[in-house]
């Protein structure tokens with residue numbers, strides 16, 4: 662059995678310079694996330710949750726430490742390589758969906774694939790149709806975001822995040838703007854993407870009910886993981 666974690670953080674730190682002050686939202690963090698896990702990150706405002714998510718997603722680079730995702734050491738990649746890596750390996754799901762208002766659901770989901778010149782129009786079409794189908798919104802393919810409910814918009818955004826078939830999904834408060842029924846449906850969709858489709862998911866949330874849908878919850882406090890026995894899965898050491 663392969664016990665290599667899908668995400669491995671060691672002594673991971675991120676600092677920003679604010680005038681003469683150094684802010685360190687993430688401090689020497691150690692974390693292993695196994696493949697196919699649905700992990701929730703909680704913690705007070707400013708504790709470093711989004712900072713960690715953006716490092717794992719390859720949006721930002723750490724100041725020090727090691728970060729390996731699916732066998733690729735992100736700390737040694739150039740900015741350009743990191744951008745390329747992200748487009749193939751990571752889907753990002755936002756609280757407010759970030760769909761393009763003038764495009765249909767289909768066109769929104771198609772957008773990330775337009776960067777891949779190796780795909781034919783037919784292949785693109787099939788992949789978009791497959792992603793819309795998987796999130797249960799195929800019947801709304803021709804609708805613009807303004808014609809969709811919040812829950813439907815989030816489904817389209819999830820289809821866009823998975824259309825390039827990344828192994829990793831990161832989600833920042835994906836249910837933060839939804840009513841409780843839609844939130845529950847989105848969480849069930851994320852659960853299924855992890856358990857049935859093998860996606861590794863890291864979700865930031867303030868909502869304990871949302872976190873309960875994940876397979877594990879970790880708490881950040883001032884840039885460090887609170888000491889919990891499961892913070893570092895022991896089978897990997």
Ligand SMILES: Nc1ncnc2c1ncn2[C@@H]1O[C@H](COP(=O)(O)OP(=O)(O)OP(=O)(O)O)[C@@H](O)[C@H]1O
Pocket residue numbers: 677678679684685686704705706707708709710711712713
């Ligand atoms: N680009 C940046 N430049 C300077 N400081 C930053 C930057 N990004 C984040 N910070 C600081 O890092 C700290 C952690 O921010 P982060 O957004 O990771 O927290 P969070 O736990 O996600 O908070 P919230 O729950 O409010 O979204 C904050 O004090 C923030 O001001």
